[in-house]
Amino acid sequence: GENVEQHPSTLSVQEGDSAVIKCTYSDSASNYFPWYKQELGKRPQLIIDIRSNVGEKKDQRIAVTLNKTAKHFSLHITETQPEDSAVYFCAASNNGNQFYFGTGTSLTVIP
């Protein structure tokens, strides 16, 4: 089955700096890669996603890149703010049939 690895497990950045979280996947059949933000005690929320026919996608301060050949994808958050502090999960899916999650990154943005 699919194996998703995520790094780093914890990340602290100064407010205004950028944060980058990286994931790798093993199953070449995976073609949909969402990123979720989970605040303490709350449900995961989709923040951005990318499909395998696209190499990069951007939504305001958040961007995701995908390298299908190397089987890795990354989340980039620019101009970080304290409210960006949360746990971020990447996931890989084959047409939305199953979702396999990375191990999570706890991001702390220091004011």
Add this chain to the structure above:
Amino acid sequence: GAVVSQHPSRVICKSGTSVKIECRSLDFQATTMFWYRQFPKKSLMLMATSNEGSKATYEQGVEKDKFLINHASLTLSTLTVTSAHPEDSSFYICSAREDTLAGAKNIQYFGAGTRLSVL
């Protein structure tokens, strides 16, 4: 946006009892729903994929007789933890994938989760 309701949010039960958790898509239809288990400060582990009108697909290592899944309508899936034991204590989260006329959108919407504590 799409809303998924999950109940109960918290349940405490004695060892040996069964617990049912409901997952409802409130404003959309979902042929497919997913059940996850999340340990403290850990990732979401996919337990099973629930398909309306057919048997659920369980991930390797998940006991289907222990975790019974029923998806009898396009808006409701239930997970029953049978004969629960302390090691079943965990945070269970469901999600629903919205159906569209053009096929599944791939996007899943999460419930708020159920904290199960087995004494």
